Amino acid sequence: MTSPDSGRQSLTDLALAGDRRALARLITHIENDTDLGQTALDKLYPHTGKAHIIGITGPPGGGKSTLVNELIRAWRSAGLNVAVVAVDPSSPLTGGATLGDRIRMQEWFADEGVFIRSMASRRFGGGLAQSTIAVAHAFDAAGFDIVVIETVGTGQDEVAIANLAMTTLLVQVPGSGDGVQAIKAGSLEIGDILVVTKGDRPEATELTRDLRSIRSLGIMAGADDSGWSQPVVRTSALTGEGIESLVTTIDEHLQWLRDNGEETNRRREIIAAEISVRVQGKLMQRFSVEDENLQHLVDQVLRREITANRAADTLLSEH
């Protein structure tokens, strides 16, 4: 079979050899799940597994971009290559805020060791998770030491995406009431590491203390199960406080996974999630072409002859 990517100097080969422009083009194919993108993933996949994939999530305006920027600086100083997949699913209609992203990209534009990719998010949650992890694989295969998956929010989609990482950072903002809300909502559990941003604010002391108290009380589920006690790291982009400590803590988490036989478990979970997302995407594709049948069923539901549930059964029984 001849594919547009089967030549001697294919995009995939070039990307694997470190050609950043080829990588950028390849990622567009992977993101859009084109045939070339799927074939490229097949070829790239055996080269993956070396990068530390790190998920970062937290509320909008929580200083995540700034934090990621500071982390990039620290990792670059240590000689590590860093790729970022930035996901902003907050806008299903126009594709998310890209302004901040462009500013960030400019800062690292001349540095071949940094690659920031923001995801166009004109698709539903499942598709976005699928593209995000696929692009992370491409970065991994292309030799980046660190791949950051950055998502906005703590909704189910965002959490699902952040959980495709080996280490997940949950950002908490002082003075926003986030601490209390997060405690109530139980969303603290999703972070392997809790990061208090804007640590120069007076309220940061209280939030950091509260989070540590909660952790020590063992209220947070998950912590006890795995034996990993979620560290709380206070950072400030203004003073630079905490960034080095955070970098160390991130390393320690990966090391802990390895020392405790948890690494393979987590990789299996991530793979199962990825397969599930792919299955879901493929199944929905099958049914979106069913337009005529669907419209006929919509009419029946509109006339209240059947429920949407029974309409779904009918659609499925035809396959």
Place this chain on the structure above:
Amino acid sequence: MTSPDSGRQSLTDLALAGDRRALARLITHIENDTDLGQTALDKLYPHTGKAHIIGITGPPGGGKSTLVNELIRAWRSAGLNVAVVAVDPSSPLTGGATLGDRIRMQEWFADEGVFIRSMASRRFGGGLAQSTIAVAHAFDAAGFDIVVIETVGTGQDEVAIANLAMTTLLVQVPGSGDGVQAIKAGSLEIGDILVVTKGDRPEATELTRDLRSIRSLGIMAGADDSGWSQPVVRTSALTGEGIESLVTTIDEHLQWLRDNGEETNRRREIIAAEISVRVQGKLMQRFSVEDENLQHLVDQVLRREITANRAADTLLSEH
């Protein structure tokens, strides 16, 4: 066929006759999608279509619960029965904040004309949307004039859920930078009506003005397409400002849908979305029982012999 709900005085009959305890029990079945719940939906569905289903979404801490409370008060004064389905998908792990909800429920506890149901959200986005609209149908059939679907956030799941309504309110909070963020993200488009909460704050004036300017500039997609010009309503729970005006605007939106032949279009869209969510749920159920096959494929992906994408193909080809 004999179902546990087929007796003369079935839960469904009792719920349709106005028995609130029967309705509460039935809703638990519908939410969990039990056989009884599905059968009940079949029986309830012909009785739906009379309620005005209203979606409310916006950022966490945006005063949505307070707003809903004020709206309930106004609707009750007008002699209308009100049901609320409160969805908080922010916590996939512990099921969302229920504290505020309990406080709210207490306030209306003695009033048979108000029913507030918070959704346990220990499931993924699709399942939550499915339960939400199914419970809304039950309230509709049980004779509630107004059914509010309240979700937290402006992520894709939340928007999808809020869009299952005839009229969608998008809450904007003064002084949060929400206005600018929302404009950038394009998320304003999801609201048929924009509601500025905390209208007693000084920043509310600026936000209201900004939102109106944006609207009049025609930047917001959707507005021009449909011919409905999104009203911006400023409300304050403190002063009571704007609540009556909001109630009127909500009525006007439904009337506008009817006068412009848009009502059926929107109902068709909602039904199509509901069928799609049901199809997705049923398909995922089929595959979650595939444990052995899935685990075998996970191993292959773990050894990097195949990608998750090819594993998904294999799973699907076996059906």
